[in-house]
Amino acid sequence: MNDLTHLTIADALDGLAARKFSARELTDAHIQKMGAAKGLNAYITETPDLARAKADASDKRRASGGAIGALDGIPLGIKDLFCTEGVLTTAGSHILDGFKPTYESTVTSKLFDAGAVMLGKLNLDEFAMGSSNKTSYYGNVINPWKRKGDNTDLVPGGSSGGSSAAVAARIAMGATGTDTGGSIRQPAALTGTVGIKPTYGRCSRWGIVAFASSLDQAGPIARSVEDCAIMLGVMAGHDPKDSTSVEMAVPDFRKGLTGDIRGLRVGIPREYRVDGMSQEISDLWAKGAEWLKAQGAIIKEISLPHTKYALPTYYIIAPAEASSNLARYDGVRFGLRVPGNSLDEMYELTRAAGFGKEVKRRILIGTYVLSAGYYDAYYLQAQKIRALILKDFTNAFQDVDVILTPSTPSAAFGFHENEDDPVQMYLQDVFTVTVNLAGLPGISVPAGLDSKGLPLGLQMIGRAFDEETLLRSAQALERAANFTALPAGV
Amino acid sequence: MTDTLINDKNLIDGRTGKWEVVLGLEVHAQVTSKSKLFSGAATDFGAEPNTQVSLVDAGFPGMLPVINEVCVEQAVKTGLGLKAQINLVSVFDRKNYFYADLPNGYQISQFLQPIVGKGTIVLDLAEGEHREVGITRLHLEQDAGKSLHDQHPSKTYVDLNRAGVALMEIVSEPDMRSSEEAAAYLKKLRSILRYLGTCDGNMDEGSMRCDVNVSVRKVGDPLGTRCEIKNVNSIRYVAAAIEHEARRQIEVIEEGGSIRQETRLWDPGKGMTRAMRSKEQAHDYRYFPDPDLLPLKLDAAWVESLKAGLPELPDAKRARFVKDLGLSDYDAGVLVSEKESADFYELAAKGHDPKLTANWLTSELFGRLNAVGKSITESPVSAKALGELVGLIEDNTISGRIAKDVFTEMFETGKSAAAIVDEKGLRQVLDTGAIDVEIDKIMAANADKVAEYRGGKDKLFGFFVGQVMRAMGGKANPAMLNDRLKAKLAG
Numbered sequence: 019m020n021d022l023t024h025l026t027i028a029d030a031l032d033g034l035a036a037r038k039f040s041a042r043e044l045t046d047a048h049i050q051k052m053g054a055a056k057g058l059n060a061y062i063t064e065t066p067d068l069a070r071a072k073a074d075a076s077d078k079r080r081a082s083g084g085a086i087g088a089l090d091g092i093p094l095g096i097k098d099l100f101c102t103e104g105v106l107t108t109a110g111s112h113i114l115d116g117f118k119p120t121y122e123s124t125v126t127s128k129l130f131d132a133g134a135v136m137l138g139k140l141n142l143d144e145f146a147m148g149s150s151n152k153t154s155y156y157g158n159v160i161n162p163w164k165r166k167g168d169n170t171d172l173v174p175g176g177s178s179g180g181s182s183a184a185v186a187a188r189i190a191m192g193a194t195g196t197d198t199g200g201s202i203r204q205p206a207a208l209t210g211t212v213g214i215k216p217t218y219g220r221c222s223r224w225g226i227v228a229f230a231s232s233l234d235q236a237g238p239i240a241r242s243v244e245d246c247a248i249m250l251g252v253m254a255g256h257d258p259k260d261s262t263s264v265e266m267a268v269p270d271f272r273k274g275l276t277g278d279i280r281g282l283r284v285g286i287p288r289e290y291r292v293d294g295m296s297q298e299i300s301d302l303w304a305k306g307a308e309w310l311k312a313q314g315a316i317i318k319e320i321s322l323p324h325t326k327y328a329l330p331t332y333y334i335i336a337p338a339e340a341s342s343n344l345a346r347y348d349g350v351r352f353g354l355r356v357p358g359n360s361l362d363e364m365y366e367l368t369r370a371a372g373f374g375k376e377v378k379r380r381i382l383i384g385t386y387v388l389s390a391g392y393y394d395a396y397y398l399q400a401q402k403i404r405a406l407i408l409k410d411f412t413n414a415f416q417d418v419d420v421i422l423t424p425s426t427p428s429a430a431f432g433f434h435e436n437e438d439d440p441v442q443m444y445l446q447d448v449f450t451v452t453v454n455l456a457g458l459p460g461i462s463v464p465a466g467l468d469s470k471g472l473p474l475g476l477q478m479i480g481r482a483f484d485e486e487t488l489l490r491s492a493q494a495l496e497r498a499a500n501f502t503a504l505p506a507g508v
Numbered sequence: 509m510t511d512t513l514i515n516d517k518n519l520i521d522g523r524t525g526k527w528e529v530v531l532g533l534e535v536h537a538q539v540t541s542k543s544k545l546f547s548g549a550a551t552d553f554g555a556e557p558n559t560q561v562s563l564v565d566a567g568f569p570g571m572l573p574v575i576n577e578v579c580v581e582q583a584v585k586t587g588l589g590l591k592a593q594i595n596l597v598s599v600f601d602r603k604n605y606f607y608a609d610l611p612n613g614y615q616i617s618q619f620l621q622p623i624v625g626k627g628t629i630v631l632d633l634a635e636g637e638h639r640e641v642g643i644t645r646l647h648l649e650q651d652a653g654k655s656l657h658d659q660h661p662s663k664t665y666v667d668l669n670r671a672g673v674a675l676m677e678i679v680s681e682p683d684m685r686s687s688e689e690a691a692a693y694l695k696k697l698r699s700i701l702r703y704l705g706t707c708d709g710n711m712d713e714g715s716m717r718c719d720v721n722v723s724v725r726k727v728g729d730p731l732g733t734r735c736e737i738k739n740v741n742s743i744r745y746v747a748a749a750i751e752h753e754a755r756r757q758i759e760v761i762e763e764g765g766s767i768r769q770e771t772r773l774w775d776p777g778k779g780m781t782r783a784m785r786s787k788e789q790a791h792d793y794r795y796f797p798d799p800d801l802l803p804l805k806l807d808a809a810w811v812e813s814l815k816a817g818l819p820e821l822p823d824a825k826r827a828r829f830v831k832d833l834g835l836s837d838y839d840a841g842v843l844v845s846e847k848e849s850a851d852f853y854e855l856a857a858k859g860h861d862p863k864l865t866a867n868w869l870t871s872e873l874f875g876r877l878n879a880v881g882k883s884i885t886e887s888p889v890s891a892k893a894l895g896e897l898v899g900l901i902e903d904n905t906i907s908g909r910i911a912k913d914v915f916t917e918m919f920e921t922g923k924s925a926a927a928i929v930d931e932k933g934l935r936q937v938l939d940t941g942a943i944d945v946e947i948d949k950i951m952a953a954n955a956d957k958v959a960e961y962r963g964g965k966d967k968l969f970g971f972f973v974g975q976v977m978r979a980m981g982g983k984a985n986p987a988m989l990n991d992r993l994k995a996k997l998a999g
Contacts, residue, residue: 101570109569123564123570232799260572277519339799340603345613346567350666361608361664389795390602397796478599 020420022047022068023188027092030191034080034091034324041080041091045073045135046440048093052137052189055162060174060184062098062156063106064138069093072135078493079133088252090133095190096373097181098139099146100126100236101225105136109227110144110154110177113347113372122259123225125194125236132252137190140180144374145344146201149446151179154435155492160207161430162187162505166471172430175205175446181239182209187508192249193239194352198233199332199333200426200450203462206239207425207475210464210501213239214246214489217482218457219264221250222257228343230336231262233454243463243493250485274486279494280314282487285418289325290449292427298468299424306422306465306476309498310491318418322410325452327403332451333444334387334400340377341384347372379440408456415481420491423449424460425475451478459485464501514727518686522758529754530723530731531690532682533746535697536675536713536764537707538651539582544905545650545674546616548571553713557656557667565672567611567767572800575600579674580804581814582706583623583648586676588815589704590643592627596808600801604794609653609666617677619795623645623804629680630823631692632845636837641693642681651675676707682721682731687747688993693847694743699822704846711742718746723751724761732757733767737781740774753781755889825850831863842870849874850948855891860898868898872912876919888922889915897925907986911936937983943976943992946984950975951996961997972997 021439022044025033032037049066076091080083080187101107101119108114110192122130131134143153151159161174161183174183178195182205185193195202197215206213214237221236238249251272286307291300307317349355349368356371358364373381387396414421427448436443453460459482462475476495480488519526544551547564564571587594596820599621602614624646631639653671678697684690698709698716709716718741723734735757740749757767772781785809797803822844829840843866844850857865873894877887889897897915900906906914906929914928921928930936937943950972951958961968972993977984 046595107569114569117569119568119570121570122968223570224572227569228800229834259574262799338796342604342614342794342796344603344613345606346569348606348608348613350608351566352568352612362606365606368723385794390792390794393794393796 023051023191024460025191026242027191027240027248028242030092030250031089033341037080038248041073041076041135042070043095044091045064045069045137048137048189048191051187052281052379053107055189057327058160058162058183058189059157060141060159060180060182060187060189061095061138062108062110062141065105065136066138068105068136069135070299076133076135085132087131088248089129091135092191093135093137094129095137095140095184095193097142097178097194097196098243099196099227100141100194100243101227102136102139105139107139107227109146109479110142110156110376111347111372111377112155112353113368115372117353119225121225124222124259125226125253128252128255128417129194129249134252140178140184140190140193142180143177143201144377145227145340146177146234147340147376147380148176149200149443150431150433151176151205153374155374158433159183162508163209163430163472168470170432172432172472173425175208175430177201178205178213178239180310182185182211182213184207185209185211185239185241186505192238192245194236194253195233195239196229196236197450197454198229198336199452199454199500201287201458202237202239203475203477204426204446206423206462206466207477208430208473208474210503210505211239211241212243212246212461212463212492212496213237214250214461214485214492215252215459216250216485217454218429218454219262220254220459220483220485222255222260222263224257230339231343233332233336233340235454243461243489243496244272244275247275248490259262264469264483269486271485271489274490275493276490277493277497279310279491282310282314282315282420282491283418284310284317284491285320285414285421286317287320287322287325287414287421287423289322290423292448295424295427298439299420299427299474302466302474302476303422303424306495306499309495310422313494313498315433315491315494319416320414322407322414322423322452324403324406328407328452328455331400331403331407332447332455333383334347334396335404335455336378337384338397339384339389341381341388344373344377344381376440407452411452411456418483419487421479423477423479425449425477429435429454429468429470429472430473453479457480459488461488463492463495465495465499466501467503473501510830513683513685513791515685518689519727520724520754520758523762526727526752527724527758528727529685529750530682530734530808531684531750532721532734533680533690533693534719534721535678535694536717537586537678537701537709539579539648539674539676540707541576541578541582541674543576543578544672545576545579545648546895547672549672551614551673552714553715555669557665557687559667559669561657562670565611565668567613573798575804576674579648580623580806582674583646583676584806584811584814585704585818586678586701586706587624587627588811588818589706589821590624590627590629590678592643592646592648593625594811595621595623595625595807596806596811597621598623598804600648600798600804601795602798604751605791607652607655608664609655609668609671611653611668611671613649615652616798616801617649619646620909621803629693629696631689631696632841633688633692636841639689639977641683641689644679644681646676648679649675649677682723687750690720690750691743691747694746696822699847700843703819703821714741717741720746720750720753722750722757724754724757724768733769734766735769735781736771737774738771738784745774745776748779749781752779753991757779761979777842794868811999822850829862831868833857835863839866839870843873846884852884852887852891856895856898858895860895861902864901865895865898868894868915873914888920889918893924900929904936904938904985906934906936907982909986910936910982913982934983936985937980938985940988940992943980943984944996946976946979947972947993947996950979958997962999969997
């Protein structure tokens with residue numbers, strides 16, 4: 019009974035259907051574990067009462083033979099970037115103090131309509147800006163994984179670090195994340211979980227606190243490719259309230275997991291072999307290719323020539339959009355207000371107190387690159403390179419069906435590593451940002467442990483709106499990797 | 509190009525010679541639509557503060573704009589009405605600045621790629637003169653909310669009802685050369701917008717607002733430095749602000765100074781413009797394409813269908829009134845200047861003499877309405893009723909003179925012409941026998957005057973007409989009376 023928290027979503031759904039346990043028992047098991055795992059600081063807000071009520075309602079539906087949703091009774095964590103009706107929504111920032119939305123984001127609405135149970139709101143880097151979860155106003159999240167024989171606290175990745183830590187620590191069966199430059203895939207890789215960022219436009223952004231609108235996408239983090247397929251199937255779909263969401267039918271992603279990748283053409287991009295890549299990562303990448311080949315895939319070397327410009331391009335476009343998106347946090351209508359003697363002073367005091375260092379840095383960068391006299395040299399130039407990066411992928415996908423790369427340049431690191439130089443931290447996104455810039459789907463799958471016993475992930479990239487092929491390929495990788503390791507104490 | 513615009517009567521005399529004033533106008537016209545440009549909130553004027561605000565308008569986290577197709581249609585119609593190029597692809601940009609009544613910290617506008625490009629508008633000037641002014645562009649943008657500074661000694665209140673309402677910014681070329689031309693431009697633009705039903709044009713409710721770019725130069729010189737005057741919210745103030753600003757600039761230059769490019773505010777109380785604080789205008793708006801919105805793409809066939817469905821606009825209507833109905837260009841111009849007058853006229857003239865109807869409308873009804881301060885839509889005499897009155901004149905039921913009395917009563921009581929004529933027995937006497945009887949009586953009573961007339965004092969004819977008319981209560985048919993009287997006096 020006590021290890022319901024170790025089930026995958028797929029198994030839990032079967033168990034619920036077979037009445038092996040109730041949704042209430044499943045939820046209670048998680049709530050109990052959340053109490054023990056408080057030290058991870060994965061949740062900003064826990065909503066156990068709400069969760070129990072929802073679980074009871076799910077049990078009632080099953081008992082009465084009512085319609086059962088695709089996630090009925092499954093306890094999930096929600097990244098605190100999703101607005102949830104009546105529940106504190108912080109975006110990991112002081113500036114949203116006390117903000118309880120009167121509305122529910124489209125993605126969480128879909129999850130709850132499918133019967134999912136919310137356990138609480140998960141910690142994250144402030145406004146999703148970060149790769150370590152250190153920028154959260156609510157304190158950093160701690161990765162449940164530790165290096166062998168070393169008790170140093172490690173980062174869970176970011177920005178969806180609460181999500182990845184919670185899923186890895188079995189205090190949520192799955193979690194929502196958002197990914198602007200790698201914020202689902204990088205934390206998934208650092209915690210031994212699976213995370214998929216779908217194609218831009220696949221999930222509605224309505225009700226998600228915006229970071230960089232042209233890059234942000236919601237997606238799930240879970241413990242298997244199949245669980246991600248189940249969650250994504252619920253989260254995806256056209257939303258007339260988001261002009262950038264695409265009017266396209268959502269395939270049955272779970273059904274698409276046939277296990278057959280014979281003839282699948284897998285591209286290995288030459289340019290991802292970056293300077294200073296560790297032998298471990300390099301070996302794992304080669305092993306991943308071998309695993310796929312062994313299952314009938316064809317491995318091809320490809321070129322994505324503009325890759326080296328992706329990171330600087332991302333760090334112009336994302337801050338530019340963020341500087342504008344975050345202008346609404348001004349102390350006038352919601353959240354924190356620090357009074358001043360004039361309107362300008364109130365703005366200054368409120369924003370100075372409300373935003374953390376990294377957010378301020380990005381607002382400054384973004385404001386700068388959009389300024390008169392700099393716009394052409396930075397923002398416009400970045401948009402041109404962004405188009406070239408997309409063209410690289412379009413060309414590559416003439417010859418291959420999916421692309422295989424490492425997810426991150428390193429395993430989880432300590433809190434004081436990568437601290438002095440923000441650029442070092444930005445390098446965490448080197449393999450993931452290209453996918454956001456091109457609007458493509460990308461997934462990280464746990465593929466092995468490094469020499470210190472920490473999980474490493476491999477990333478697969480798919481064609482736009484071909485999550486089916488991507489998930490099928492990722493499952494083949496997952497099967498071969500057979501990643502079963504658990505963080506100590508979980 | 510500009511040389512053809514020089515007209516001596518527009519030049520301003522300075523100490524050092526004659527100056528030409530160069531004017532361009534930016535008009536913000538509120539799109540007539542039930543809901544806002546990017547949200548479903550209502551747009552009614554005068555609602556209680558903050559009762560027409562959606563979460564999108566208030567800039568709540570995670571809220572996204574969705575374009576209102578009605579507003580797009582209205583902008584395209586307006587572009588077509590201005591004979592302008594319709595851009596099948598246009599882009600919404602964010603204009604970033606902080607203000608309490610701008611909830612998102614940016615206004616969604618169109619900067620580099622507006623929905624409408626170059627067009628023209630024909631000004632109707634005094635003495636039947638017409639002149640073309642270029643339209644540079646028209647773009648769609650959101651209005652801001654309203655800051656209320658006078659509700660509390662130390663606080664400012666914010667009303668977001670207007671935040672997000674759709675505006676069309678319509679920019680003219682610097683083609684105007686006098687305050688009269690600027691006023692004519694605004695009148696014509698407003699008229700076109702009202703014909704199209706795309707903006708109600710009510711300047712006093714703020715649904716049409718105007719900024720004026722003013723510069724001066726010596727005839728033949730290149731363009732001078734311009735100042736933008738904001739907050740000029742009536743046609744009268746536009747004219748006054750231009751007059752004042754042009755003279756101010758001439759004075760500055762003639763005293764050896766130079767004009768700084770700046771934004772100035774019109775102060776209607778003092779009747780002058782003043783420079784805004786430099787802080788108020790030192791904005792770097794950091795425009796960039798709004799990533800929440802895709803480029804706006806229009807279907808060429810859809811634009812064509814809108815074009816085919818456009819109503820007849822004032823210029824075309826005036827030309828038709830002149831050509832088909834035989835009206836003078838002046839009368840036609842007066843009638844078409846407001847859509848309501850033109851509609852009134854066309855309804856009234858249906859089945860009646862177009863010129864006679866036009867005369868009754870322009871000289872009688874407009875005069876009366878003016879005197880009581882009412883607009884044509886508030887007229888106590890309906891178009892149909894006026895037409896009936898004209899009909900009674902046409903079929904000789906009443907004379908034109910009697911008709912004026914009938915009209916007065918119609919205006920005061922709202923009764924129909926026929927009812928008044930019947931009630932008061934004003935039907936014209938067409939019976940020559942009856943007229944003869946009255947003539948005989950008058951001639952008998954004024955035998956001395958008859959003798960004088962017959963002795964050559966022709967002028968007395970009018971006296972006899974007047975006497976007979978009075979005796980007949982004005983109801984004799986004037987032509988018949990003339991004929992019979994002439995015959996009888998001739999003996």
